[in-house]
Amino acid sequence: MGDINIAIWQANEVGQTVKTIIELGYAPRLEKSTGTHIANIDFVAFEEDSEAGCMGLEEMCQRYRDGRLQMIVIPIQNYIAQSMFVTESIARGVDANVFFLASRIESNTFTEEQLYSFLTPLMQAKYLPYLEFHIADHCNLNCKACEHYSGLVHEEIFTNYEKFERDLHRLHEFIDDIGYIRILGGEPLLNPEITKYIKLIKDLYPKAAHVVVTNGLKLLSMPDEFYDVVRETNTYIWMSYYPPVQNKRDAIEAKLREKGVEYGISELNTEFTMKQVLKPMEGLGHFYHCMQAHCNNLYDGKIAACFLPFTTKYFNAEFAQNLPEDGALDLYEEAMSTERIQRHLFTPFERCRYCSDHSVPVPWEVMQVPSVLSDWVRE
Known part of the structure; x- marks a missing residue:
């Protein structure tokens, strides 16, 4: 089949190990079975890093366009910014079919089947x-x-646990490994069944990093059972830090340390960004540069590249608007497959036109009551 050149995402320890496995294990078997010879393996990062031996994204894409790069390898454990790397490459003309995922490295030995x-x-x-x-x-x-429009939810809306359990098992049929899972809201600590969700994701996706994201207002009053489950499942608590919690921060940190759980706290949020618009933008290319386009969200048996297909309904109901609520894939549709899910999550949708590619900073505030459009939409 001839020679091919490979680029590996990130030259960190995992990337270096993947390179060694390819050179010593995968490459000889590929050449034996297909006649394809791996001529060269380089590393790539968003920005060129000569000290680390990484070319930049632009150089990688140019090599691909010139026919000097045939395969891009992403180590499964390099999950941070992984999807952004793929979409930024696609935006620069790289075909999605040249990306390959390297298996999770859990041992120093591999069977023949694992190497192939x-x-x-x-x-x-x-x-x-x-x-x-x-x-x-x-x-x-x-x-x-808040782009989840949580302030526009005027009653308690909890996820149905039994249905969610079925939905997650359905997803597991097609996606059996995840790098990073976050439990969100709204405010997730309001849900009295939160420990069930923590245990469920630990059971189905034990190799993932598990995180509960909270504004912290309820951390001091959560029962011991919550902290026991968080600790036993190695779940991480991430507190988004807002002005109303400033006078409680020390007490919250003392509580988290007392309970022996891993946690992190953001910088104080004194500013939000607003990018929602009512006049649709031309084109959908900004999807490939959008941070939110990598926030894969599971909601009511459907999956989408971000949460907006599921939360826009609250904005529409509050202000009698008709923003698109598209972008979600029903996991129970016939002929569902892993590839269908993957390609869907890398495809822009109509709702994207109502997110500007230029966000505007706004001071952090609690929304007005009753709410007004200017709380949510930039001029």
Whole structure:
């Protein structure tokens, strides 16, 4: 078949190990079975890093366009910014079919079968670098410009646990490994069944990093059972830090340390960004540069590249608007497949036209009551 050149995403320890496995294990078997010779392996990062031996994204894409690069390998454990790397490459003309996922490295030894199958086409890989889901749509803080529109949810809206359990098992049929899972809201600590969700994702996706994202207002009053489950499942608590919690921060940190759980706290949020618009933008190219386009969200048996297909309904109902609520894929549709899910998550949708590619900073505030359009939409 001839010679091919490969680029590996990130020259860190995992990337270096993947290179060694390809050189010593995968490459000889590929050449023996197909006649394809791997001539050269380089590393790539978003920006060129000569010290680390990485070319930049632009150089990689140019090599691909010139016919000097035939395969791009993403180590499964390099999940941070993984999807952004793929979409930024696609935006520069790289075909999605040249991306391959390197298997998770859990041992120093590999069977023959594992070496032959060490690289899987990304669009066929049963893996997502990231997944998030709501367990409460409503919130106890109700920030202005919250893109989940939590402040517009005027009653308690909890996810149905039994249905969610079925939905996650359905997803697991096609995606059996995830890098990073976040439990969100609204405010997830409002859901009295939160420990069930924590245990469920630990059981189905034990190799993932598990995180509960909270505004912290309820951390001091959560029962011991919550902290026991968080600790036993190695779940991480991430507190988005807002002004109403400033006078409680020390007490919250003392509580988290006392309970022996891993946690992190953001910088104080004194500013939000607003990018929602009512006049649709031309084209959908900005999807490939959007951070939110990598926030794969599971909601009511459907999956989407971000949460807006599921939360826009609250904005539409509040202000009698008709923003598109498209972009979600029903996991129970016939002929569902891993590849269909993967390609869907890398495809822009109509709702994207109502997110500007230029966000505007706004001071953090609690929304007005009753709410007004200017709380949510930029001029």
